[in-house]
Amino acid sequence: xxxxxxxxxSGVAPYMQLIHQVRQALRLGLLREGDQxxxxxxxxxxxxxxxxxxxxxxxxxxxxxLAAARPGIGTFVTSTLGDGSLAAHEPLRRDLQRWLAKxxxxxLEDESIEALFVSTFRSASExxxx
Amino acid sequence: xxxxxxxxxxxxxxxRLWALADCTLSVPAGHVVGLVxxxxxxxxxxxxxxxxxxxxxxxxxxxxxxxxLARLARIGFLAQDAPVYAGLSVxxxxxxxxxxxxxxxxxxxxxxxxxxxxNLDQKAGKLSAGQRAQxxxxxxxxxxxxxxxxxxxxxxxxxxxxxxxxxxxxxxVAEQELSVVLSSHLVADLERVCDYLIVxxxxxxxxxxxxxxxxxxxxxxxxxxxxxxxxxxxxxxxSASHTDRQSTLLVRTRRPVLDPSWVISRVGLEDLVLAYxxxxxxxxxxxxxxxxx
Numbered sequence: 001x002x003x004x005x006x007x008x009x010s011g012v013a014p015y016m017q018l019i020h021q022v023r024q025a026l027r028l029g030l031l032r033e034g035d036q037x038x039x040x041x042x043x044x045x046x047x048x049x050x051x052x053x054x055x056x057x058x059x060x061x062x063x064x065x066l067a068a069a070r071p072g073i074g075t076f077v078t079s080t081l082g083d084g085s086l087a088a089h090e091p092l093r094r095d096l097q098r099w100l101a102k103x104x105x106x107x108l109e110d111e112s113i114e115a116l117f118v119s120t121f122r123s124a125s126e127x128x129x130x
Numbered sequence: 131x132x133x134x135x136x137x138x139x140x141x142x143x144x145x146r147l148w149a150l151a152d153c154t155l156s157v158p159a160g161h162v163v164g165l166v167x168x169x170x171x172x173x174x175x176x177x178x179x180x181x182x183x184x185x186x187x188x189x190x191x192x193x194x195x196x197x198x199l200a201r202l203a204r205i206g207f208l209a210q211d212a213p214v215y216a217g218l219s220v221x222x223x224x225x226x227x228x229x230x231x232x233x234x235x236x237x238x239x240x241x242x243x244x245x246x247x248x249n250l251d252q253k254a255g256k257l258s259a260g261q262r263a264q265x266x267x268x269x270x271x272x273x274x275x276x277x278x279x280x281x282x283x284x285x286x287x288x289x290x291x292x293x294x295x296x297x298x299x300x301x302x303v304a305e306q307e308l309s310v311v312l313s314s315h316l317v318a319d320l321e322r323v324c325d326y327l328i329v330x331x332x333x334x335x336x337x338x339x340x341x342x343x344x345x346x347x348x349x350x351x352x353x354x355x356x357x358x359x360x361x362x363x364x365x366x367x368x369s370a371s372h373t374d375r376q377s378t379l380l381v382r383t384r385r386p387v388l389d390p391s392w393v394i395s396r397v398g399l400e401d402l403v404l405a406y407x408x409x410x411x412x413x414x415x416x417x418x419x420x421x422x423x
Contacts, residue, residue: 006322008318008321008322011396011398013345014322040304041301041304041305044300044301044303044304045297045298045300045301045304046297047297047300047322048293048296048297048299048300048322048323049300049322049323050162050300050303050322050323050324050325051300051303051304052160052161052162052325053322053325054304
């Protein structure tokens with residue numbers, strides 16, 4: 001079982017934060033197929049958030065095929081994330097390391113590197129969704 | 131979906147002063163509704179009208195599809211500062227609740243009080259503000275209401291007691307088929323618990339709607355200085371500020387904003403509410419102008 005937390009200042013809607021945390025837990029193997037997600041009532045009481053917010057997050061996860069509700073019992077993980085791509089992580093990490101070394105040689109500081117990465121990532125994903 | 135609270139042309143006048151004027155709204159069932167506004171906006175008046183403690187001067191208010199006084203058995207109400215009988219013990223409050231309410235849930239009352247760590251023999255007058263609020267919520271919940279009305283339930287509580295109160299409330303909402311209307315001037319608290327919002331300012335209702343809906347229909351636009359009057363008709367300007375070169379506008383619109391000269395950002399609930407609240411602060415702008423002279 002995982003425990004949710006909320007960042008009130010992140011600007012990300014609470015239901016999205018819950019979804020991100022489930023996805024993250026799936027990627028890291030903290031949640032596996034068949035695991036039960038925390039009960040709506042417990043999440044609502046624990047975080048002092050509206051139960052509809054939790055329900056919305058769980059419905060979205062169901063829609064994505066990551067979870068399924070069993071009436072009267074709870075919501076369960078039905079799929080894993082990232083297993084297939086795990087093998088690709090290592091070579092990609094090496095590419096990234098090479099790129100980082102290149103950026104440092106070019107005189108970029110950590111903050112500039114981060115800003116460059118984030119802005120490139122954003123514009124690339126915006127193009128991807130447009 | 132049926133309405134738990136419905137008002138048409140509702141107004142309440144004290145002498146020459148309107149505490150609430152021409153209020154028309156319909157709150158659907160199954161939500162936690164935040165009633166926000168500055169002090170003196172009319173929040174308490176609206177809640178008191180909803181439980182029949184006040185009679186309207188104009189218009190109609192219906193609760194659970196009927197007049198408030200005919201619905202009292204199905205409404206839970208916690209007045210501001212959670213009044214209790216100071217001379218009665220906690221146990222006597224529960225006994226009183228059991229005698230006065232036909233649908234009293236003694237098990238729930240015991241369970242909730244049990245979590246409070248209070249001596250049942252303690253006089254209610256000796257409880258802390260947080261314990262008093264939770265005793266009040268316990269009494270209101272144990273009558274198994276369909277609609278729970280809470281007037282500034284967390285305003286006088288410290289952050290820890292406030293969190294504990296809201297946790298209990300959210301658990302109750304998850305467990306029971308319950309609609310809640312709670313008033314507050316603390317927007318940050320409402321952001322987590324409310325999924326429907328009513329903004330009252332200076333005895334007028336400014337806006338009401340699903341939080342999700344409000345967030346997607348409001349946009350913050352920044353760009354070169356521009357007269358708000360030149361915006362497309364479907365963009366309603368909620369607030370505007372200008373420097374000599376730049377304009378920042380909060381607009382409400384159902385359609386996407388296509389003008390490329392604007393940088394569009396999302397608005398948080400707190401900023402949105404504050405924009406509606408300061409919209410009414412007309413005199414403040416005049417003061418500002420006077421100072422500039």
